[in-house]
Amino acid sequence: MAEPRSFSFNGLTLENGAFLGPVTLAYETWGTLNAAGDNAVLVLHALTGDSHATSDGVPGEERGWWEDLIGPGRAIDTRRWYVVCSNALGGCKGSTGPATLNPATGRPWGLGLPLIGIDDMVEAQSRLLDHLGVGRLACAIGGSMGGMQALAWLRRYPAHLERAVVLATAARHSPQQIAFQEVGRQAVMADPDWAGGDYYQGPHPASGLALARMIGHITYMSDRSMARRFGRQRKGHGSDFKFTTDFEVEGYLRYRGDSFVKRFDANSYLYLTKAVDDFDGLEPPLAPTASGGPRVLVGGFASDWLYPPYQSRAIAVACRRAGLATTYTEVESSWGHDAFLLEIDRLAPLLRGFLENAGEGPGEAP
Amino acid sequence: MSHHGMRAIAALVEPGSSVLDLGCGRGELLGLLLRERGCRGHGVEIDEAAILACVSAGLSVFHGDIEQSLAEHADASVDVVILNQSVQQLRQVDKVLGEALRVGKRVIVGFPNFGHWSVRWQVFFGGRTPVTPGLPWGWHETPNLHFFSLKDFEAWCAQGRVQILKRLCFDGERQCCLLPNLLARDGVYLIQGPGPR
Numbered sequence: 001m002a003e004p005r006s007f008s009f010n011g012l013t014l015e016n017g018a019f020l021g022p023v024t025l026a027y028e029t030w031g032t033l034n035a036a037g038d039n040a041v042l043v044l045h046a047l048t049g050d051s052h053a054t055s056d057g058v059p060g061e062e063r064g065w066w067e068d069l070i071g072p073g074r075a076i077d078t079r080r081w082y083v084v085c086s087n088a089l090g091g092c093k094g095s096t097g098p099a100t101l102n103p104a105t106g107r108p109w110g111l112g113l114p115l116i117g118i119d120d121m122v123e124a125q126s127r128l129l130d131h132l133g134v135g136r137l138a139c140a141i142g143g144s145m146g147g148m149q150a151l152a153w154l155r156r157y158p159a160h161l162e163r164a165v166v167l168a169t170a171a172r173h174s175p176q177q178i179a180f181q182e183v184g185r186q187a188v189m190a191d192p193d194w195a196g197g198d199y200y201q202g203p204h205p206a207s208g209l210a211l212a213r214m215i216g217h218i219t220y221m222s223d224r225s226m227a228r229r230f231g232r233q234r235k236g237h238g239s240d241f242k243f244t245t246d247f248e249v250e251g252y253l254r255y256r257g258d259s260f261v262k263r264f265d266a267n268s269y270l271y272l273t274k275a276v277d278d279f280d281g282l283e284p285p286l287a288p289t290a291s292g293g294p295r296v297l298v299g300g301f302a303s304d305w306l307y308p309p310y311q312s313r314a315i316a317v318a319c320r321r322a323g324l325a326t327t328y329t330e331v332e333s334s335w336g337h338d339a340f341l342l343e344i345d346r347l348a349p350l351l352r353g354f355l356e357n358a359g360e361g362p363g364e365a366p
Numbered sequence: 367m368s369h370h371g372m373r374a375i376a377a378l379v380e381p382g383s384s385v386l387d388l389g390c391g392r393g394e395l396l397g398l399l400l401r402e403r404g405c406r407g408h409g410v411e412i413d414e415a416a417i418l419a420c421v422s423a424g425l426s427v428f429h430g431d432i433e434q435s436l437a438e439h440a441d442a443s444v445d446v447v448i449l450n451q452s453v454q455q456l457r458q459v460d461k462v463l464g465e466a467l468r469v470g471k472r473v474i475v476g477f478p479n480f481g482h483w484s485v486r487w488q489v490f491f492g493g494r495t496p497v498t499p500g501l502p503w504g505w506h507e508t509p510n511l512h513f514f515s516l517k518d519f520e521a522w523c524a525q526g527r528v529q530i531l532k533r534l535c536f537d538g539e540r541q542c543c544l545l546p547n548l549l550a551r552d553g554v555y556l557i558q559g560p561g562p563r
Contacts, residue, residue: 222546297421302550316428317438320408327408329417329429346414361400364384364407 004028004051004087004094007128018114022103025128027086030056030070031078037135039074041158043085043126044142044149047272048264050093053085069343073310075348076355081138089124090116090271098267099200103312111197116271118279123153136160138354143167144307145272146344151281154294158287161294165351168301168340170311171281171318177306180219181273184212188266191197197267210257217256222303222336280316286322293363296326297354301339325363327354370539371552372398375450378474378532378556379403383445386410386470388432389452392419400425404511407444410435432456436465450476454510467528467559476554481515481547500551516546516553527560
C-alpha cells in the first residue's frame, strides 16, 4: 500500500479557544486537479477510518474503505474528479492526535492534547486544500462522522463548496447515541492499562478498547444483518470453560475487537467519540442563502438504528429551510449503519447522478 | 399526462414562483417549471427509481410521503403546491388537501375524471369496473383509492368554500370546453383556500 503523504502547518486555534500546533494531516489523492482548481471532491471518513478510501484500481494496492465507489469509471470517477481524503485531526493514522509526539515535551500528547471538534477537523482540511491548490470544492462527501464533517463544511464554508453529500448521520447526537459512546469510553478507561491515558511506554489498554469496539460493532449492524450473517450458528469446538465463545456472533465480535486494537489508538477513540458527541451541526444554524448556495444530498438508510433516517431527514429539512437546493432520500437496506459502506449498488447511481448533473434552478425560497 | 398537458399546467404558475410538487414522479413538470418558468422548489416522491431520475436531472426531491412533507412546511410558505395525478392515491384526501391549502398560497390539483363518457359506458353497459388510459389498472391491482369526477371535485370545493381560480379540461392532448364532465379525461384546477390572504 502506498504510504499516505503528509502536510504540516504551524497550528490552529481550535473552536474551544485552545491552540494546537504544529498540526500534521496524512492524506491521499487520486485523479488530477484541473487548471481551474474546481474539480476536487473531498471524501470524509467515519470514526475509525483513514485516508485510504480507495486503491484507485492500482493492482496490488490494498482496497480502500469506499473502494467500489471511488476509482476510474466508478461513481466518484477519478478520471474526472480530483479526490482527496485525509485522516481526521485527532485520529491515529498519520494525522495529529493523542499518540503524536508533542514537540514541547518530546512525549506523546496523550490527554495533554486539547479536545478536538468536528469543526476543527474541517478547518484543518481547508488548510490542506489550500496547500493542494484547490479553489472551490466540487463536493464534500461523507458518512457517519464524515457526514457530520460534510455538514460542518456546509455551515462553515458554503461559498467554497458546490455540493455536499451527507450520509447516515445526525446533526447532533441523541442521548441514546451519547450513551453508547460513553459506554465505549468507559470500557477503555476502566482498563488498568489505560493508566490515565499515559500508556505509550507500556502495554496499551487492549481489552478495554476491544470491548468498546465490540459494542460499536453491534450498533453498526442490524437485527436482520446479524441474523443473516450469524444465525444461531455455534462454533462447534468443545471447551471446559462455561463462557467460551459458543456462537458465531460472539467469535466475530471478539475478532473485530482484537483486530481493532492492533490498528487503533485508545486515546484517539476517546477524542473522536467525544468530538462526535459534542458536535451540533445546526447550532449555530446554517446561514440563510439567497441563491446559488451548495446543492445538498442527504441520505439515511432504512435499517440504520444507530443514526435513524429521521435524523438525516431533519438535516435535509434544515438545509432546505436555509435556502439550499436539497434532496433527501431514504435508501432501502438491511445492513444497518454499515449500509453507507456496503449498499454500493444503490449509492453508486445516486452519487453519480448527483455529482454529474449541472443542477436545475436555484435553491429554495428561504 | 401528455407533454402538452404539462405545459398547460406550467402556464398556470406565475414565473418565479416557489413550488412544491407532491408526487413529482420523475420530475417532468418540476423540471419544466424550473427551466422555463424560473421557479424554485422541490418535489416529493416515494419511488426510489423516480428519485434517482430527479437527482440525475439536477432536481431536488424529498423521499417520503406527502403528508409528512406538508407538515414540514409553514403556513403560506409556498406560492404553488402541486398535486398532479396523485390525489386519487392519497389515503386521507380531506386532510392532505387541507394541508396543501394551508402551505400553498395556491394549489394545483390534476386528476383523471371519473365522469368521462367511456367510464360511464363501461360501468353502465359492461357492468365492469372501468379501465381507461387515465385509470389503467384492474380493480384488484389499482393503487387508486378514490374515483371522482370533475363535478365531485367542484362540489367538494364549494362545500369547503375553496375558490376555483381556473379550470383546464383535457381530452388526451386536446383541451376541451364543451360538457367537460362528460368529455374530459383529465381535469386540472387552480384553487385557493377560503382563508384571508
